[in-house]
Amino acid sequence: METVSSTTKSKEPVETLSRVVIRFAGDSGDGMQLTGTQFTATAAAIGNDLATFPDYPAEIRAPAGTLPGVSGFQVNFSSEDIFTPGDAPDVLVAMNPAALKANVRDLKPNGILIVNTDAFRETDLAKAGYQKNPLEDGSLAAYRLHEVDITRLTRAALKDTGLPQRVQDRCKNFFALGMMYYLYHRPMDVSLAWIGEKFGKKPELAEANKLALKGGYAFCEATEVFQVTYEVPKAQLAPGTYRNISGNQALALGFVAAAHQSNRPLFLGSYPITPASDILHELSQYKNFGVVTFQAEDEIAAIGAALGASFAGDIGLTTTSGPGMALKMEFIGLAIMVELPLVIVDIQRGGPSTGLPTKTEQADLMQALYGRPSEAPCIVIAARSSADCFSTAYEAVRLATKHMTPVILLSDGYIANGAEPWKLPRVEDLPAIPVTFRTSPDGFLPYMREPQTLARPWAIPGTPGLEHRIGGIEKAEGTGNVSYEPANHEKMIHLRAEKVERVALDIPPAEVDGDSDGLLVLGWGSTYGAITGAVRRARAEGRRVGHLHLRYLNPMPSNLGEVLSRYERVLIPEMNLGQLAFVIRGKFLLDVVPLNKVQGQPFKESEILGRIAELAPAKEGARA
Amino acid sequence: MSGTVALTKKDFISDQEVRWCPGCGDYAILASVQGVFPELGIPKENFVVVSGIGCSSRFPYYMNTFGFHSIHGRAPAVATGIKIANPGLSVWIATGDGDALSIGGNHIIHLMRRNVDVKVLLFNNRIYGLTKGQYSPTSEVGKKTKSTPYGSVDRPFNPLAVAIGAGSTFVARSVDVYAPHLKQVLLATAKHTGTAFVEIYQNCNIFNDGAFESVREKEHREENLLHLENGQPLLFGKAKDKGIRMAGPFTPEVVSLGNGVTEKDLVVHDEKAPVAYAFMLAQMDAPSFPVPIGVLRNVQAPVLDAAMSEQIAQVTAKKGPGDLKALIYGGETWDVV
Numbered sequence: 010m011e012t013v014s015s016t017t018k019s020k021e022p023v024e025t026l027s028r029v030v031i032r033f034a035g036d037s038g039d040g041m042q043l044t045g046t047q048f049t050a051t052a053a054a055i056g057n058d059l060a061t062f063p064d065y066p067a068e069i070r071a072p073a074g075t076l077p078g079v080s081g082f083q084v085n086f087s088s089e090d091i092f093t094p095g096d097a098p099d100v101l102v103a104m105n106p107a108a109l110k111a112n113v114r115d116l117k118p119n120g121i122l123i124v125n126t127d128a129f130r131e132t133d134l135a136k137a138g139y140q141k142n143p144l145e146d147g148s149l150a151a152y153r154l155h156e157v158d159i160t161r162l163t164r165a166a167l168k169d170t171g172l173p174q175r176v177q178d179r180c181k182n183f184f185a186l187g188m189m190y191y192l193y194h195r196p197m198d199v200s201l202a203w204i205g206e207k208f209g210k211k212p213e214l215a216e217a218n219k220l221a222l223k224g225g226y227a228f229c230e231a232t233e234v235f236q237v238t239y240e241v242p243k244a245q246l247a248p249g250t251y252r253n254i255s256g257n258q259a260l261a262l263g264f265v266a267a268a269h270q271s272n273r274p275l276f277l278g279s280y281p282i283t284p285a286s287d288i289l290h291e292l293s294q295y296k297n298f299g300v301v302t303f304q305a306e307d308e309i310a311a312i313g314a315a316l317g318a319s320f321a322g323d324i325g326l327t328t329t330s331g332p333g334m335a336l337k338m339e340f341i342g343l344a345i346m347v348e349l350p351l352v353i354v355d356i357q358r359g360g361p362s363t364g365l366p367t368k369t370e371q372a373d374l375m376q377a378l379y380g381r382p383s384e385a386p387c388i389v390i391a392a393r394s395s396a397d398c399f400s401t402a403y404e405a406v407r408l409a410t411k412h413m414t415p416v417i418l419l420s421d422g423y424i425a426n427g428a429e430p431w432k433l434p435r436v437e438d439l440p441a442i443p444v445t446f447r448t449s450p451d452g453f454l455p456y457m458r459e460p461q462t463l464a465r466p467w468a469i470p471g472t473p474g475l476e477h478r479i480g481g482i483e484k485a486e487g488t489g490n491v492s493y494e495p496a497n498h499e500k501m502i503h504l505r506a507e508k509v510e511r512v513a514l515d516i517p518p519a520e521v522d523g524d525s526d527g528l529l530v531l532g533w534g535s536t537y538g539a540i541t542g543a544v545r546r547a548r549a550e551g552r553r554v555g556h557l558h559l560r561y562l563n564p565m566p567s568n569l570g571e572v573l574s575r576y577e578r579v580l581i582p583e584m585n586l587g588q589l590a591f592v593i594r595g596k597f598l599l600d601v602v603p604l605n606k607v608q609g610q611p612f613k614e615s616e617i618l619g620r621i622a623e624l625a626p627a628k629e630g631a632r633a
Numbered sequence: 634m635s636g637t638v639a640l641t642k643k644d645f646i647s648d649q650e651v652r653w654c655p656g657c658g659d660y661a662i663l664a665s666v667q668g669v670f671p672e673l674g675i676p677k678e679n680f681v682v683v684s685g686i687g688c689s690s691r692f693p694y695y696m697n698t699f700g701f702h703s704i705h706g707r708a709p710a711v712a713t714g715i716k717i718a719n720p721g722l723s724v725w726i727a728t729g730d731g732d733a734l735s736i737g738g739n740h741i742i743h744l745m746r747r748n749v750d751v752k753v754l755l756f757n758n759r760i761y762g763l764t765k766g767q768y769s770p771t772s773e774v775g776k777k778t779k780s781t782p783y784g785s786v787d788r789p790f791n792p793l794a795v796a797i798g799a800g801s802t803f804v805a806r807s808v809d810v811y812a813p814h815l816k817q818v819l820l821a822t823a824k825h826t827g828t829a830f831v832e833i834y835q836n837c838n839i840f841n842d843g844a845f846e847s848v849r850e851k852e853h854r855e856e857n858l859l860h861l862e863n864g865q866p867l868l869f870g871k872a873k874d875k876g877i878r879m880a881g882p883f884t885p886e887v888v889s890l891g892n893g894v895t896e897k898d899l900v901v902h903d904e905k906a907p908v909a910y911a912f913m914l915a916q917m918d919a920p921s922f923p924v925p926i927g928v929l930r931n932v933q934a935p936v937l938d939a940a941m942s943e944q945i946a947q948v949t950a951k952k953g954p955g956d957l958k959a960l961i962y963g964g965e966t967w968d969v970v
Binding site: 246247249252262265266269276298299301307309315316317320323343434436470472473474475478479490 | 647649676677678679680681683684686693694696697698699700701702703704707709710711712713714715716717718719721722739740743941944945948949951952953954955957958960961962963964965966967968969970
């Protein structure tokens with residue numbers, strides 16, 4: 010929390026801050042995700058830059074009050090550019106002891122801690138594994154603790170509604186939200202309007218939630234809970250229209266847009282899996298865009314149907330996470346062999362096996378690049394932020410259809426569920442994705458090739474004179490007939506590899522943000538935000554640091570080797586044990602420095618900055 | 634369009650040399666299918682033949698249609714995608730007992746459950762041929778194969794019972810070399826809207842020769858086959874002098890006509906009878922019973938691919954065709970100036 014100025018325009022002194030991180034934490038039934046999204050919607054309406062990160066348990070409803078049932082939502086809102094949901098919260102709202110226990114260690118020293126004392130009875134403490142009441146044993150002395158009996162105050166606010174207590178208690182998240190709105194001088198209108206719409210058919214619930222929200226606000230106004238309140242002015246964002254968007258939503262919109270611009274129906278074959286299911290949910294709403302969503306019997310059928318749809322001329326898409334990816338691999342190999350366009354989305358999560366389904370990781374890179382039998386390269390690209398998912402999805406469709414080969418798109422749980430403001434593109438500016446099917450039988454061969462890209466023709470069933478057979482057995486170049494000819498096999502292996510290599514001619518060169526010598530921080534995927542923030546801070550400290558973020562992991566940009574050679578050291582932060590580092594070492598014989606984290610949590614800026622500081626000393630006389 | 638020109642069997646023979654073992658039952662099935670396709674009134678370019686892996690799955694290479702030789706067990710998935718993407722196509726799956734009932738068991742049951750308008754030809758030879766002779770999920774208990782030198786202790790599947798249990802709307806059986814019968818079954822299969830499942834007894838003369846001898850061999854087969862004809866009594870035997878009567882609820886028995894037993898005592902075949910009847914037929918097997926061939930079940934139910942297209946049309950009619958700008962600019966937006 011960075012203080013900019015102080016004034017006294019409410020009963021308490023008002024400080025102006027440039028950025029604040031709040032974490033709402035409670036039981037998974039406490040509505041913390043909702044509270045967080047409401048705070049976010051208001052911050053967006055005010056014009057703050059922001060980033061959010063929900064952190065919820067894998068269990069739908071773990072036993073109430075226990076540690077596995079804790080659900081959290083972190084929002085970073087700011088008057089400056091921000092790139093991550095923030096390292097450590099400035100404020101923690103803990104609705105019960107379990108939420109306190111699971112989150113308090115992340116809170117900044119002297120951070121604001123608001124607890125719902127009504128949930129700190131002996132039984133509640135026992136469920137969270139507290140021997141002693143942390144509110145009484147001095148263990149929270151490092152924080153600015155505010156003990157508020159949120160449950161009872163909510164009941165008091167709702168006493169005239171006549172609703173059962175159970176229902177009243179469900180409104181306490183809005184009471185907490187009202188307190189936060191007071192503390193940060195936020196208007197309530199966005200949330201009041203949302204409640205009105207959400208509970209339109211149940212006016213008594215709408216009224217109750219509105220009363221709770223206003224009650225939380227009024228409580229702070231009437232009492233002296235806070236000695237100081239804060240303002241976070243709006244940020245200087247680039248002009249345009251914005252909406253707050255999660256990575257999975259942005260992927261869905263990107264695929265709809267790409268299919269629309271290619272004039273082909275989008276066919277999603279998918280099997281529910283965390284954290285990818287939201288793409289299926291989202292796309293299933295867009296039937297009037299000609300989007301077909303097929304919920305298959307398993308991961309294998311999901312990709313198989315998508316590939317069948319591609320054969321028939323649709324934009325075939327399948328979405329999954331690491332375990333599902335493993336099941337799809339044989340089909341990806343077939344797609345490479347039959348040279349049809351197909352997009353495979355892997356929303357990476359903690360693994361191996363079931364691992365940490367709701368937590369994030371970037372450990373499927375090797376799987377995407379090399380996880381298939383034999384020599385089976387395909388295009389691999391990665392989204393770097395929630396909003397970037399839109400254009401990455403768009404690019405995946407463009408590459409798959411132009412180069413007639415599968416494209417693997419990597420995202421992860423962090424950016425899939427996290428959200429940030431997205432500057433909306435002008436529809437007129439979206440590039441066309443020209444898709445042409447072969448129609449003429451004259452001189453047609455199924456495995457003839459376009460000379461530039463080596464793509465084979467897309468000849469769909471229903472086209473007279475183009476009847477042909479494709480399949481997984483090795484093809485004779487040209488005719489596509491089954492061939493066991495040794496020299497042909499070698500030729501085809503090289504051809505398929507070269508076809509993918511040539512995609513490098515169709516992608517932009519690698520561009521560095523920051524210094525062109527010194528230390529290069531090389532990243533891919535969702536580490537973008539943390540690296541960007543860390544590199545900016547490092548450069549402000551006078552360190553010579555550049556940041557290169559790879560969207561294209563296979564093939565890589567043609568100038569990458571040249572760019573890497575300009576730097577003394579290359580640091581690669583990854584949420585795995587060094588997979589990109591291994592690839593870069595292998596490709597460029599470069600002794601890169603890995604920085605690895607596998608805790609199911611994204612990097613903090615400070616973790617990356619710390620390693621940068623060790624590798625790139627601040628120059629004397631530099632801005633400190 | 635080739636649809637306006639009369640097609641012949643020749644139009645469906647691809648330029649690829651057929652490579653099954655000499656004497657394989659697959660040759661006969663291929664010839665029958667190539668003979669039936671031109672009679673269906675479907676333009677050649679609208680046929681798609683899809684397969685998985687196995688001897689039977691080489692089938693698409695020999696059909697001069699669009700074809701997709703996919704991966705082991707997964708033909709139903711690929712076929713479903715093709716059919717949903719373009720419901721105007723006539724999509725056929727060639728599969729085997731291992732491909733469909735072992736590795737692909739999950740896909741085949743869901744294909745039938747959904748009633749995708751796809752025709753399934755399951756070549757049942759009760760053995761793994763392409764991998765050179767292991768027992769399959771339809772091999773009988775006790776079977777000695779390369780992987781069961783002391784005899785198989787695995788209970789087999791009954792393919793027709795699986796199909797009926799999975800809700801298939803059309804279930805039939807025929808025999809590879811019984812060309813006139815196979816032709817009739819294939820014609821009925823093509824006519825059905827929805828998933829049509831056909832088990833074809835197919836002899837693997839290399840690894841399981843003679844598995845279906847009693848129903849293949851011209852001289853004696855009529856004694857062992859029960860021809861199912863809709864609305865007709867269950868009669869069998871070369872002289873049609875034997876039949877099937879109900880001894881009790883769903884308890885069939887073989888009776889000889891005469892001595893007071895007449896056709897009126899026999900079960901009359903009904904393709905649309907309650908499913909338990911078809912299930913009863915599926916259980917009838919040699920040596921206690923003649924082997925039923927023909928159409929066991931033929932009912933109508935909503936078809937997945939049609940329903941999906943319909944839903945898209947309905948939603949589009951209600952909401953109007955998708956407006957990309959409205960979609961992207963939907964949700965709560967704010968302007969920064």
